[in-house]
Amino acid sequence: MIESLKEEFKRIYKETPQYIFFAPGRVNLIGEHTDYNGGMALPAAISQGTWLLVSPNNKNKFVLRTLNLDDYAEVLVSPHYRPTNIAWVNYPLGLISRFTQEASGNISGLNMLFSGNIPQGAGLSSSASIEMATALALNRIFQGGLEKIELVKMALEAENNFVGVNCGILDQYAVTFGEKDTALALDCSTVTHRPVPCKLGEYTLLVINTNKSRSLTESKYNERFAQCREALSLLQQESSLQSLCELSPAQFENLQYLIPDPVIARRARHVVEENARVNLAANALNKGDIELLGQLMFDSHASLRELYEVTGRELDLIVELSQRKGVAGARMTGAGFGGSAIALVHQAELKNYCCHLIKAYEKVIGYEPQIFPVKIEGGVRQL
Numbered sequence: 001m002i003e004s005l006k007e008e009f010k011r012i013y014k015e016t017p018q019y020i021f022f023a024p025g026r027v028n029l030i031g032e033h034t035d036y037n038g039g040m041a042l043p044a045a046i047s048q049g050t051w052l053l054v055s056p057n058n059k060n061k062f063v064l065r066t067l068n069l070d071d072y073a074e075v076l077v078s079p080h081y082r083p084t085n086i087a088w089v090n091y092p093l094g095l096i097s098r099f100t101q102e103a104s105g106n107i108s109g110l111n112m113l114f115s116g117n118i119p120q121g122a123g124l125s126s127s128a129s130i131e132m133a134t135a136l137a138l139n140r141i142f143q144g145g146l147e148k149i150e151l152v153k154m155a156l157e158a159e160n161n162f163v164g165v166n167c168g169i170l171d172q173y174a175v176t177f178g179e180k181d182t183a184l185a186l187d188c189s190t191v192t193h194r195p196v197p198c199k200l201g202e203y204t205l206l207v208i209n210t211n212k213s214r215s216l217t218e219s220k221y222n223e224r225f226a227q228c229r230e231a232l233s234l235l236q237q238e239s240s241l242q243s244l245c246e247l248s249p250a251q252f253e254n255l256q257y258l259i260p261d262p263v264i265a266r267r268a269r270h271v272v273e274e275n276a277r278v279n280l281a282a283n284a285l286n287k288g289d290i291e292l293l294g295q296l297m298f299d300s301h302a303s304l305r306e307l308y309e310v311t312g313r314e315l316d317l318i319v320e321l322s323q324r325k326g327v328a329g330a331r332m333t334g335a336g337f338g339g340s341a342i343a344l345v346h347q348a349e350l351k352n353y354c355c356h357l358i359k360a361y362e363k364v365i366g367y368e369p370q371i372f373p374v375k376i377e378g379g380v381r382q383l
């Protein structure tokens with residue numbers, strides 16, 4: 001794999017890459033849409049990810065290419081950058097822009113080649129993976145001396161302010177601090193985590209990609225963000241809350257009357273109850289109680305479907321088809337609106353489950369889902 005990427009780099013740039021970096025994608029076991037509300041999540045980094053091959057050039061420009069798409073960009077080194085109209089380029093360029101503001105030293109041109117094997121639009125954080133590979137590369141090559149946690153925060157700012165998505169820190173954090181066979185009980189209010197060994201016993205964690213082409217995801221995501229902010233400001237009339245996830249479900253019951261709009265109240269209820277599920281799920285995983293973890297996953301999906309309304313027909317069908325013998329739990333993972341689901345399936349039932357799911361899904365939706373087992377691996381690194 002690496003050798004063929006090096007060959008491609010040589011073919012394109014007529015030189016050998018000086019540096020190679022890898023950043024994984026992630027799955028989130030539970031804790032969805034809690035991160036930008038100061039809550040908990042339980043993500044893990046996966047084996048699929050993005051490779052970044054780089055060499056400094058003396059052309060005073062960043063050349064940004066990917067093997068996954070035809071579009072590429074050449075951007076002159078400058079003190080200020082603007083987003084381009086090539087969507088994927090804005091992820092590394094946002095980091096270059098943010099790093100330029102931060103770094104006191106000289107930033108000079110780079111030949112960059114990205115290549116990823118995370119399925120596109122599958123909700124497995126291909127964008128955070130590109131961002132963190134870029135962040136580590138810039139820090140290493142221009143000797144930024146920044147800690148990984150600072151790079152995570154820079155990437156988040158780049159995505160919020162340069163790309164324009166009001167996402168939380170979940171993806172960048174998981175992609176950076178992921179560890180082999182370990183889930184991260186991530187507290188987004190303190191931006192710290194507790195490692196939870198991912199002992200699944202006789203169960204396999206599967207990703208089921210809906211293969212649905214996603215549209216308007218960013219605007220719907222930002223709408224949910226705004227609804228949560230609205231709920232918080234209404235609750236702040238009677239409390240000194242800083243974020244929705246400071247509330248327990250019981251406290252939310254008592255304050256709910258402050259949110260007259262039923263849609264906004266449903267959004268807030270999801271966030272508060274989902275946050276409470278994360279600790280239960282982390283404890284269940286720690287104890288190897290896969291049945292309980294699975295039930296919490298089903299509950300999470302129901303809440304994302306009924307209260308947060310970010311699932312859709314394809315994801316709901318996958319979860320419905322997963323309510324069968326040998327499946328401990330299933331739910332959507334990531335932002336939703338398409339993307340992927342995850343399922344915990346007993347090894348003895350794996351084959352039956354996959355056959356049944358593929359057939360039944362294809363019959364209703366008109367095309368097949370993509371299914372693969374998750375391998376939990378480490379976070380961003382230089383190779």
Ligand code: GAF
Nearest residue numbers: 032033167168169170334335
């Ligand atoms: C996307 C976002 F990027 C994350 O920050 C998080 O909000 C997630 O959706 C939903 O939990 O992956």
